[in-house]
Amino acid sequence: MINSRSFRFLTGIRSFSSSSSVMSSPRHLLSISDLSPAELERVVDRAGEYRELIKSKGLSSTAENLPLLGHTVALMFSKRSTRTRVSSEVAVNYLGGHPMFLGKDDIQLGVNESLYDTGRVISSMTSCMVARVGPHSDIAGLAAASSVPVINALCDSYHPLQAIADMLTIKIAFKSVKGLKFAWVGDANNVLNDSTHACAKLGINVSIATPEMYPVDEAHFNKVKASAAISGSTVEISHDPKTAVRDADVIVTDTWVSMGQESEKQARLAQFKGFKVTSEMASEASDEWKFMHCLPRKQEEVSDEVFYSDRSLVFDEAENRLYAMLAALEAFVAKKGVIM
Structure with missing residues (x-):
């Protein structure tokens, strides 16, 4: 015999299965x-x-x-x-x-x-x-x-989840995001692709510096530029970190050697010479600049002075x-x- 509780449970299963099959x-x-x-x-x-x-x-x-x-x-x-x-x-x-x-x-x-x-x-x-x-x-x-x-x-x-977390982190720090400048210094990777696209959609200006050996994906950034044109923001791409961080409100970097690239480590580190985020580099940024990194972080990417400073948002970003x-x-x- 099926009691009322069992009936409701079985009905729920049938309903769930039915909705799953038609979706x-x-x-x-x-x-x-x-x-x-x-x-x-x-x-x-x-x-x-x-x-x-x-x-x-x-x-x-x-x-x-x-x-x-x-x-x-x-x-x-x-x-x-x-x-x-x-x-x-x-x-x-x-x-x-x-x-x-x-x-x-x-x-x-x-x-x-x-x-x-x-x-x-x-x-x-x-x-x-x-x-x-x-x-x-x-x-x-x-x-x-x-x-x-x-x-x-x-x-x-x-x-995309990192990009959503990044946009939330920036919004909490600055309240209003439109018109801010987001400077990326580092590898042309998956985080760059989605976080800069999110910036462009929300009206945040984007400035990127990557080593010449690791350029951004042109097809993807055509989409980013199209979104920027709609929101009224700008997208600048170069190979000069100092140009990228000039007047930036947010300075962002990420790992230079991702999982699966370990065999390329020494070659990549040579290409990224001059891309380490330091207080000296950040002196080109705006007076209220903040630093972000999605973790895990290695010391060649950013100095302790910046990473553990009161300008760093990395642990809020992770949360x-x-x-x-x-x-x-x-x-x-x-x-x-x-x-x-």
Whole structure:
């Protein structure tokens, strides 16, 4: 005999399965390009609201505050992580869901079975896939096969969650972001791609300096420049760090040797000579300049004097990854990509 409680539970399962099967085209977050300027601003603001709520009194256990109750989120990590894994698991728990971690020793994307097969199978049993992968083709392949939202937790081309956290960090520090100057000094990598695109969408001026051997991706930056033209911001690209940081409000760098590039370390360090962020370099910036780095940090990238100074926002930036994930899960899973 099925009692009323069991009936409600089984009805819920049927309802969930039915809704999953008809949602043939879920909305994914693969890069900042997937968000309009208004949507990006709303996600950043929502991340800020979560930050204030959690820091002041925490999330209460109500249906409204637990939109992922009864849902499982697959955390698929081909690459190890500190901030991404912790922020993802904590965020899913905060929203009432169950995080299921799948590391490189649990599944091998595209090795034992195709990305398509993996995406079909895992999405049939979960409500979302948060994937930290290598090539962008991996995250794109998962999304193409998935019946649930896919959130890019990092690939070699994009890092949208870091960009959302960066925009929140800047907004907290400066209140109003439009017209600020964001200076990137370092490698032309995934964080650069999405964080500068986010800046361009929100009206923040962008100035970039990379070594000549590591230029920005021209096709991607055509999109960044198009967004800047709409918002009224500017995009400048050079190979001179001093030019990039001149009058900058925010100075940003990142690792020069990413995972998988260890064999190139000595060659890359030689190419990045003169790109270390120091107080001397920052003397070209605005009077109120701040420093950001998404971590982990190595001493060749930024001096201790800057990294541990009161101008450094690096640890706030790291914490804000949690609130960025909360906002992304709410927007793309709980609200099915309807961002208002």
